[in-house]
Amino acid sequence: MADISRFIAPGVRARKVYHVAAGEPAVKLDAMESPYRLPMELRDRWLYALRDVALNRYPSPEQYERVKARLAREAGLAPHTGIVLGNGSDEILQNIVLALDEGVTVVAPTPTFVMYEQIAAILGRRFVGVPLKEGFALDVPALQDALARHAPALLFLAYPNNPTGTLYPSDAMRALLEVDEAAIVVDEAYYPFAQASLMGMVADRPRLLVVRTLSKQGLAGLRFGWLAADHAWTDELEKVRLPYNVSVVTAASVEFALDYADVFADQAARIRAERSRLYEALRTQVTVWPSEANFLLFRPPVPGRAGDIHARLKGAGILIKNLAASGGALDGCLRVTVGTPAENDAFLAALARAL
Numbered sequence: 079m080a081d082i083s084r085f086i087a088p089g090v091r092a093r094k095v096y097h098v099a100a101g102e103p104a105v106k107l108d109a110m111e112s113p114y115r116l117p118m119e120l121r122d123r124w125l126y127a128l129r130d131v132a133l134n135r136y137p138s139p140e141q142y143e144r145v146k147a148r149l150a151r152e153a154g155l156a157p158h159t160g161i162v163l164g165n166g167s168d169e170i171l172q173n174i175v176l177a178l179d180e181g182v183t184v185v186a187p188t189p190t191f192v193m194y195e196q197i198a199a200i201l202g203r204r205f206v207g208v209p210l211k212e213g214f215a216l217d218v219p220a221l222q223d224a225l226a227r228h229a230p231a232l233l234f235l236a237y238p239n240n241p242t243g244t245l246y247p248s249d250a251m252r253a254l255l256e257v258d259e260a261a262i263v264v265d266e267a268y269y270p271f272a273q274a275s276l277m278g279m280v281a282d283r284p285r286l287l288v289v290r291t292l293s294k295q296g297l298a299g300l301r302f303g304w305l306a307a308d309h310a311w312t313d314e315l316e317k318v319r320l321p322y323n324v325s326v327v328t329a330a331s332v333e334f335a336l337d338y339a340d341v342f343a344d345q346a347a348r349i350r351a352e353r354s355r356l357y358e359a360l361r362t363q364v365t366v367w368p369s370e371a372n373f374l375l376f377r378p379p380v381p382g383r384a385g386d387i388h389a390r391l392k393g394a395g396i397l398i399k400n401l402a403a404s405g406g407a408l409d410g411c412l413r414v415t416v417g418t419p420a421e422n423d424a425f426l427a428a429l430a431r432a433l
């Protein structure tokens with residue numbers, strides 16, 4: 079293979095490609111997707127709605143504005159709040175970091191969503207992780223200290239956090255919102271399962287950016303995320319966003335999905351109910367952490383067995399996420415996405431056999 083290393087940024091050279099599991103397991107519980115597809119009748123209506131989408135045209139400003147107006151209404155945003163649309167919330171996160179000055183630092187409590195560090199590294203920004211405390215609780219003094227010491231441009235807070243499922247207490251979140259040093263990105267990817275949000279605070283906090291996605295509530299394949307923040311932010315982020323990043327098909331599908339918000343809310347409620355059942359069942363066999371997201375983090379009782387258990391489940395057609403290699407506080411941990419009742423039963427039965 080040719081040596082192209084001198085052309086590639088060190089931050090890129092040092093990384094590995096983000097791993098996406100190949101294959102189609104019978105029970106797929108590794109990626110926090112919804113187990114529910116659109117009901118068949120809605121799929122027909124969706125296809126019908128797409129008939130009128132002009133594939134020969136680039137997305138129009140009017141279409142983006144319509145989507146933004148709908149999102150603002152659904153989220154109860156104050157008038158004049160800025161919104162930026164993204165090809166998944168990953169892209170939004172990337173655009174935020176891209177807009178930052180070169181050489182800045184970004185901070186996040188760790189373990190957390192790996193993309194925060196990945197994006198910072200690829201874009202040549204410094205990432206500082208501040209360890210969560212026992213039980214994956216937020217260490218507010220340690221974070222305040224890190225903010226004072228590193229003077230970062232940004233603090234990422236996944237609310238609830240991935241891969242722990244933790245919803246940080248609101249008083250801790252408020253304390254962090256008071257800091258002057260950094261802007262705060264609150265990533266509400268799992269909002270449908272936590273039903274707690276800082277979206278209502280965006281209007282009064284010019285340093286608060288709230289990011290959401292439709293991925294976890296049944297539309298992961300669509301690739302759509304969005305951000306709400308003061309216009310001072312969104313005006314700058316609009317310069318970074320590639321002009322047609324959300325396709326006409328995606329934009330039309332989002333408009334369609336927002337007409338059926340009740341269907342997605344009902345699916346999320348079913349997932350929350352199953353999360354409780356799964357948590358109670360897991361508690362009897364493994365260490366499992368409370369979660370306000372659509373997944374559960376757990377650790378088998380015998381150290382060093384996570385890889386073997388993951389492989390046995392895979393052999394039984396059930397794919398979950400092995401986090402053992404992440405090390406640190408995630409040592410020996412596995413993460414399972416909440417599936418349908420039947421999928422969860424299959425997972426629990428296979429896990430019992432594997433343990």
Ligand SMILES: Cc1ncc(COP(=O)(O)O)c(C=O)c1O
Binds near residue numbers: 110302
């Ligand atoms: C905390 C968090 N934020 C953002 C994302 C990215 O979601 P998407 O790019 O599908 O919107 C994920 C995906 O797992 C996540 O866990």
